Amino acid sequence: MATRHLYVVRHGSADPFGELTEVGRRQSELLAKRLARLPVDVIWHSPLSRAAKTAELIGGHLTGVPVGEAMELVDHVPHVPADPPPAWRGLFDGFDPAEAAEGARIAAALTERFARPAEVETYEVLVTHTYPVAWLVRDALDAPPARWLGLSCGNTALTAIDHYDGGAPAVLLHNDMEHLPEHLRTGFGPGPRP
Numbered sequence: 721m722a723t724r725h726l727y728v729v730r731h732g733s734a735d736p737f738g739e740l741t742e743v744g745r746r747q748s749e750l751l752a753k754r755l756a757r758l759p760v761d762v763i764w765h766s767p768l769s770r771a772a773k774t775a776e777l778i779g780g781h782l783t784g785v786p787v788g789e790a791m792e793l794v795d796h797v798p799h800v801p802a803d804p805p806p807a808w809r810g811l812f813d814g815f816d817p818a819e820a821a822e823g824a825r826i827a828a829a830l831t832e833r834f835a836r837p838a839e840v841e842t843y844e845v846l847v848t849h850t851y852p853v854a855w856l857v858r859d860a861l862d863a864p865p866a867r868w869l870g871l872s873c874g875n876t877a878l879t880a881i882d883h884y885d886g887g888a889p890a891v892l893l894h895n896d897m898e899h900l901p902e903h904l905r906t907g908f909g910p911g912p913r914p
Contacts, residue, residue, distance in 0.1 A: 721885035724838040728879040734770040747876040752781035754899040765847040766793040775847040795849035798827030801866040837885040860889035875907040
């Protein structure tokens with residue numbers, strides 16, 4: 721087994737219909753320029769339009785790097801805690817046991833596919849959504865399942881996780897937005913942005 725280097729990113733800023741905005745396109749282009757300095761082997765993306773378009777824009781800057789869809793990267797709630805913190809209770813209103821079980825199934829498939837060492841040294845970009853990013857960070861830190869709550873990330877923010885053969889994963893960086901000027905740092909809601 722060899723190290724799997726994951727560069728996990730949230731899609732660019734999108735409109736209410738899930739399509740990239742002009743800001744989202746610019747964010748994706750700037751992220752692509754940053755990733756072009758790395759030895760990327762493949763780009764995987766969620767089947768949702770905003771992630772697929774972000775991956776396409778990144779792929780346009782990484783000559784010869786294949787771009788493919790991975791259903792495990794779809795936007796989903798990975799874990800519904802039995803007693804959510806008060807600030808998060810509204811998120812889970814209306815979730816029935818079947819929906820919670822489906823989210824847990826997708827989360828398990830996500831970690832089974834990507835959160836482990838590879839057969840050969842590999843560098844993979846995963847274009848996904850804020851909850852799967854949080855779930856992969858939580859998994860790498862071996863934190864309790866409910867700890868994914870509150871691990872937010874901005875649009876096109878970069879998270880790097882290495883999965884080693886015979887060792888614990890390493891979270892090298894999380895939610896890094898150094899490739900974006902301050903006015904393009906979106907996805908956090910109201911208030912000051914990092």
